[in-house]
Amino acid sequence: MVLLGDIGERQLIADFRSFIRPEGIVGPGDDAAVLNRDVVVTTDMVTFDRHFAAGMTYEQFGWYSAAVSFSDLAAMGARPTGFLAALALPANLDSQAAYDIMSGIDQCAEFCGTGIVGGDTKTGPGIVAGTALGSMDGRRPMLRSGARPGDVVAVTGPLGSPAAAFKAMEYGIEAEDAKDLLYMPIPRVVEGMSMASTGAITSCMDLSDGLGTALNTICSASGVGIDVELDFIPRGPCVEDVAAQTDTPVEDLLLNWGGEYELLFTVGKDDLDKLYKAEVEFAIIGMVNDGVRPELTNDGERRPIGYGDY
Amino acid sequence: MVLLGDIGERQLIADFRSFIRPEGIVGPGDDAAVLNRDVVVTTDMVTFDRHFAAGMTYEQFGWYSAAVSFSDLAAMGARPTGFLAALALPANLDSQAAYDIMSGIDQCAEFCGTGIVGGDTKTGPGIVAGTALGSMDGRRPMLRSGARPGDVVAVTGPLGSPAAAFKAMEYGIEAEDAKDLLYMPIPRVVEGMSMASTGAITSCMDLSDGLGTALNTICSASGVGIDVELDFIPRGPCVEDVAAQTDTPVEDLLLNWGGEYELLFTVGKDDLDKLYKAEVEFAIIGMVNDGVRPELTNDGERRPIGYGDY
Numbered sequence: 001m002v003l004l005g006d007i008g009e010r011q012l013i014a015d016f017r018s019f020i021r022p023e024g025i026v027g028p029g030d031d032a033a034v035l036n037r038d039v040v041v042t043t044d045m046v047t048f049d050r051h052f053a054a055g056m057t058y059e060q061f062g063w064y065s066a067a068v069s070f071s072d073l074a075a076m077g078a079r080p081t082g083f084l085a086a087l088a089l090p091a092n093l094d095s096q097a098a099y100d101i102m103s104g105i106d107q108c109a110e111f112c113g114t115g116i117v118g119g120d121t122k123t124g125p126g127i128v129a130g131t132a133l134g135s136m137d138g139r140r141p142m143l144r145s146g147a148r149p150g151d152v153v154a155v156t157g158p159l160g161s162p163a164a165a166f167k168a169m170e171y172g173i174e175a176e177d178a179k180d181l182l183y184m185p186i187p188r189v190v191e192g193m194s195m196a197s198t199g200a201i202t203s204c205m206d207l208s209d210g211l212g213t214a215l216n217t218i219c220s221a222s223g224v225g226i227d228v229e230l231d232f233i234p235r236g237p238c239v240e241d242v243a244a245q246t247d248t249p250v251e252d253l254l255l256n257w258g259g260e261y262e263l264l265f266t267v268g269k270d271d272l273d274k275l276y277k278a279e280v281e282f283a284i285i286g287m288v289n290d291g292v293r294p295e296l297t298n299d300g301e302r303r304p305i306g307y308g309d310y
Numbered sequence: 311m312v313l314l315g316d317i318g319e320r321q322l323i324a325d326f327r328s329f330i331r332p333e334g335i336v337g338p339g340d341d342a343a344v345l346n347r348d349v350v351v352t353t354d355m356v357t358f359d360r361h362f363a364a365g366m367t368y369e370q371f372g373w374y375s376a377a378v379s380f381s382d383l384a385a386m387g388a389r390p391t392g393f394l395a396a397l398a399l400p401a402n403l404d405s406q407a408a409y410d411i412m413s414g415i416d417q418c419a420e421f422c423g424t425g426i427v428g429g430d431t432k433t434g435p436g437i438v439a440g441t442a443l444g445s446m447d448g449r450r451p452m453l454r455s456g457a458r459p460g461d462v463v464a465v466t467g468p469l470g471s472p473a474a475a476f477k478a479m480e481y482g483i484e485a486e487d488a489k490d491l492l493y494m495p496i497p498r499v500v501e502g503m504s505m506a507s508t509g510a511i512t513s514c515m516d517l518s519d520g521l522g523t524a525l526n527t528i529c530s531a532s533g534v535g536i537d538v539e540l541d542f543i544p545r546g547p548c549v550e551d552v553a554a555q556t557d558t559p560v561e562d563l564l565l566n567w568g569g570e571y572e573l574l575f576t577v578g579k580d581d582l583d584k585l586y587k588a589e590v591e592f593a594i595i596g597m598v599n600d601g602v603r604p605e606l607t608n609d610g611e612r613r614p615i616g617y618g619d620y
Contacts, residue, residue: 001404001405001406002404002405002406003401003403003405004399004401004403004404004405004407004408005400005401005433006405007405012405012408013330013431015409016412016429016431018459019412019415019416019426021415022419032428032499033392033394033427033428035391035392035443037428039349039391039392039443041392041394041428041441041443042394042395042428043396043398043429043430043439043441044396044429044430045396045398045430045431045432045434045439047398047433047434049433049434050432050433050558064387071509081345081349082343082349082351083344084351084353084441085353086355086439087355088355088357088398089314089316089436090314091313091314091315092313092314093313093314094311094312094314095311095313095316095317095322096311096312097314098314098322099325100614102326105329111534115330115343115567116330117330117351118330118342118343118344118351118353119326119330119353120353120354120355120439121322121326121361122355122357122360122437123315123357123434124355124359124435124437125362125434126433127398127432127434127437127439129353129355129396129430129437129439131351131396132344133349133351133439135456148493156482184427187321193341201610210606227496230594243390243448245504255358257400271333277478294318306562
């Protein structure tokens with residue numbers, strides 16, 4: 001007998017993928033599935049146990065639970081068209097907390113241009129299973145598999161603040177601006193739609209499992225290598241401060257933690273103009289090469305980038 | 311402070327409905343939501359705690375967890391186009407059990423003409439949060455709100471076996487045929503599509519919360535009364551036997567228990583021909599009237615039908 005806990009989440013998800021059929025245009029292995037007739041759909045489970053960061057409110061937990069799925073739609077370039085929330089909540093929870101969770105979900109859905117269209121409620125340990133639906137409106141979905149050697153690698157915004165927030169909590173340091181980003185991540189829905197509209201993006205993925213994991217996933221899905229220049233990675237609020245105060249390498253905060261909701265993408269060098277015209281804000285962090293894995297260059301030294309600890 | 315457990319599930323679901331917006335054609339209060347552009351979607355949470363009947367296999371639990379959502383699509387008359395499975399499973403679960411659950415989900419999806427298109431996996435107490443997607447293909451969705459006085463009330467098949475299976479377990483009586491129906495309910499997807507194709511159905515709902523609850527819901531949503539003749543309700547395998555052996559009134563097994571997956575519907579008397587032509591099998595159990603609640607007639611005596619204990 002092999003216990004589920006001994007298999008590891010990454011292996012289990014890979015194993016379960018064999019059950020997923022190519023019913024739609026885009027099969028398993030991307031941020032969301034695209035079904036025929038232009039239905040984009042993704043589901044995520046968020047739990048009190050694992051995702052309720054210290055200091056978070058129930059409303060923020062609700063927002064967070066919806067944001068993770070909308071971020072997957074954003075990575076495909078889809079326009080959100082609905083959200084379903086299935087909640088398993090403890091019977092001894094203050095009922096106000098339950099309404100606050102629903103209110104947070106509702107606010108996040110509204111921020112993403114849509115609303116709650118259905119749900120279910122059961123007794124349980126504190127779990128939100130969310131499903132986000134979206135439409136491509138004729139845009140081509142952005143996949144993880146199209147990066148080509150010579151492409152530019154970029155992110156839609158600064159990184160590291162959610163990791164800095166966790167570290168700050170551990171050490172009892174103030175880092176309010178970082179905590180706000182951890183508690184209420186902004187799904188890059190508008191940015192994703194603008195990016196997909198250009199038709200120029202060769203690959204894209206959200207950073208919810210961290211930059212290290214995302215870089216490895218794009219390399220593996222596209223069959224390429226990526227060289228990232230550490231100094232190019234934009235740093236969010238509190239990142240350098242917390243790194244210095246806790247004696248943590250900045251690169252650890254930038255690469256190895258999850259909870260980030262910017263998008264990572266690749267684009268042909270000659271197509272950068274299209275992104276500027278679409279008014280997409282981004283920062284170039286490296287280049288795609290004909291290798292097989294992501295590597296980090298720092299002070300002229302190069303080393304492999306791992307999946308991170310998330 | 312009001313604890314969630316003190317509110318009661320029905321009240322909580324009613325309260326949460328205020329968050330659900332009319333993004334689509336069909337709003338909250340039906341078996342599934344219908345979004346613009348013909349996306350039908352529903353989500354359900356099934357837990358080891360509440361839905362893992364004694365003697366059930368993990369494969370059957372997986373089947374069951376998918377069947378409940380496909381049954382909601384069936385009640386709308388939708389053709390299933392995909393299923394998403396988010397699993398929260400204990401780390402100390404035998405990994406084979408996890409694969410068996412996925413395999414059961416897969417088999418049920420295949421039975422319903424579709425497949426698993428996505429999912430998520432987390433550690434948790436044993437929960438499957440399933441989302442089923444479907445398409446109306448131009449058919450009008452069957453709602454709960456269209457029953458009219460004078461309509462015929464019918465069900466797609468015999469009832470009471472799942473309740474008989476529960477009772478049999480409690481009393482240690484054999485009732486294998488009933489248990490099979492409890493463990494692997496058949497979502498009436500083909501029947502629902504045929505029914506919706508006729509355009510004749512005035513209201514429809516699945517029986518997952520029991521016939522008593524469904525009758526009350528249709529009455530309340532349609533603003534009508536319903537008179538059901540006890541002798542007309544078709545009885546499934548083991549129902550009369552178990553009722554006799556356990557000294558339980560047959561009507562309790564037929565009305566007050568959940569876990570049924572036949573469809574309840576209403577149709578104009580003059581439109582019954584359309585159902586015969588579409589080769590829909592059904593049994594008439596009563597009539598819609600201009601009252602406000604469902605009532606049961608037995609040996610000429612009439613009494614109100616409650617929501618049941620489920």
